[in-house]
Amino acid sequence: MESDEFRDEMAVAASNLNASALSQFQLCDSCLGRLFAKVGRGVENRSRGIIARPLLNVVSPEKDSECFMCKGVASRVEMYAEQAINALAEWEYSSFLIGTKFEQEILASEETVWSEAGATLTEPIKAEMNREIGKLVEKMTGKEANFTKPDIIAVVDTTYESVEVQVSSVYFYGRYRKFSREIPQTRWPCRECRGRGCERCNDTGKMYQDSVEEFIGRHAVEITGGKDHRFHGMGREDIDALMLGNGRPFILEIKDPKIRTINYPKLQEKVNASTDKIEISELRPSDGDEVVRIKDARPNKSYRAHVVFSAPVNEENLKEVVVSLGGTSIAQQTPTRVIHRRSDMTRNRTVHKLEARMLNSLEAELDITAEAGTYIKEFVHGDGGRTVPSIAEKLGISCEVRALDVLNIIDNE
Ligand SMILES: [Zn+2]
Ligand SMILES: [Zn+2]
Numbered sequence: 001m002e003s004d005e006f007r008d009e010m011a012v013a014a015s016n017l018n019a020s021a022l023s024q025f026q027l028c029d030s031c032l033g034r035l036f037a038k039v040g041r042g043v044e045n046r047s048r049g050i051i052a053r054p055l056l057n058v059v060s061p062e063k064d065s066e067c068f069m070c071k072g073v074a075s076r077v078e079m080y081a082e083q084a085i086n087a088l089a090e091w092e093y094s095s096f097l098i099g100t101k102f103e104q105e106i107l108a109s110e111e112t113v114w115s116e117a118g119a120t121l122t123e124p125i126k127a128e129m130n131r132e133i134g135k136l137v138e139k140m141t142g143k144e145a146n147f148t149k150p151d152i153i154a155v156v157d158t159t160y161e162s163v164e165v166q167v168s169s170v171y172f173y174g175r176y177r178k179f180s181r182e183i184p185q186t187r188w189p190c191r192e193c194r195g196r197g198c199e200r201c202n203d204t205g206k207m208y209q210d211s212v213e214e215f216i217g218r219h220a221v222e223i224t225g226g227k228d229h230r231f232h233g234m235g236r237e238d239i240d241a242l243m244l245g246n247g248r249p250f251i252l253e254i255k256d257p258k259i260r261t262i263n264y265p266k267l268q269e270k271v272n273a274s275t276d277k278i279e280i281s282e283l284r285p286s287d288g289d290e291v292v293r294i295k296d297a298r299p300n301k302s303y304r305a306h307v308v309f310s311a312p313v314n315e316e317n318l319k320e321v322v323v324s325l326g327g328t329s330i331a332q333q334t335p336t337r338v339i340h341r342r343s344d345m346t347r348n349r350t351v352h353k354l355e356a357r358m359l360n361s362l363e364a365e366l367d368i369t370a371e372a373g374t375y376i377k378e379f380v381h382g383d384g385g386r387t388v389p390s391i392a393e394k395l396g397i398s399c400e401v402r403a404l405d406v407l408n409i410i411d412n413e
Pocket of ligand 1: 027028029030031032067068069070071072073074
């Protein structure tokens with residue numbers, strides 16, 4: 001089975017060890033073989049140990065539990081694999097990863113033997129056990145071990161023979177539209193009690209009873225048997241702004257899901273039937289990497305602003321202003337309304353497109369397409385000269401934004 005070449009390499013490696021120092025320890029086949037872990041490939045340490053034993057005067061313990069290094073842990077791979085599979089049984093997963101924890105004494109014994117024997121071709125018991133338990137779990141379940149993005153991790157504690165399960169979040173993408181001026185995008189904990197519940201929030205722990213996140217999250221958690229949710233939006237609109245048009249992209253993360261295979265049409269239907277305040281569409285699976293992409297995206301957006309003027313405006317005047325400001329760059333010093341939480345600086349933003357319709361001599365509706373990060377309200381009223389140019393400045397009339405809605409998130413051009 002093992003080639004002559006491999007046996008020769010083992011013999012050389014054995015001759016490089018301090019045999020007399022090694023002979024004071026009783027070691028099981030796995031632990032002896034692990035001193036040669038880097039000799040040859042595709043061989044189990046147990047087999048290496050069997051080959052190495054006649055080359056060295058190392059006694060095999062009568063009982064596995066008497067092995068100086070592992071105290072019998074290395075012989076319990078099958079038991080640990082079964083414990084792991086049992087622990088994972090209540091979760092849906094297609095890929096997994098095995099981790100292990102050991103008594104400090106075992107790790108210390110390992111160090112002792114290695115340094116006394118002068119062993120350099122070793123591997124830690126942890127690496128061997130992770131791999132061997134993993135291989136067996138793969139065989140017994142037909143699921144795949146995945147070292148970078150497992151659905152689930154089982155950490156076997158060999159001291160207490162218990163298993164701790166860590167479940168990876170499940171993510172899905174979608175777009176939402178919001179038809180209410182009274183709900184925030186994400187859960188908003190009460191400022192007073194920070195979520196514990198108090199008089200101000202009626203013991204709900206929340207500033208707002210509902211949010212886009214919760215309308216979606218509560219059904220997603222129910223369908224997946226998850227514990228909690230987290231909302232990742234491609235930006236956000238103000239609470240009192242509607243989100244219309246093609247909707248805003250988001251990713252919902254569900255923590256500790258029992259079920260990972262989501263019936264998206266059904267989830268979409270459930271959410272949309274539960275409220276008339278939001279509507280979701282285009283649901284599909286996603287992952288943590290896409291969260292980063294969504295958070296970093298800087299899409300242009302188009303808005304509709306309902307503007308009220310302080311004095312009657314001539315329609316021709318307004319059209320001229322609109323033509324002069326469409327496609328221009330504006331300089332925005334941090335708005336007074338956010339200056340308490342943003343550094344005071346000037347940013348240049350491009351207003352790509354601008355259209356206006358008079359509603360009456362005192363009111364107009366503006367459609368504005370602008371670069372990401374543009375402060376739209378300030379572009380309209382000028383913020384006391386902090387945004388230049390602005391609609392108000394060009395008209396020579398002060399004005400205010402009565403309502404501001406997002407028409408489209410232009411993220412796929
Ligand atoms: Zn051992
Ligand atoms: Zn409260």
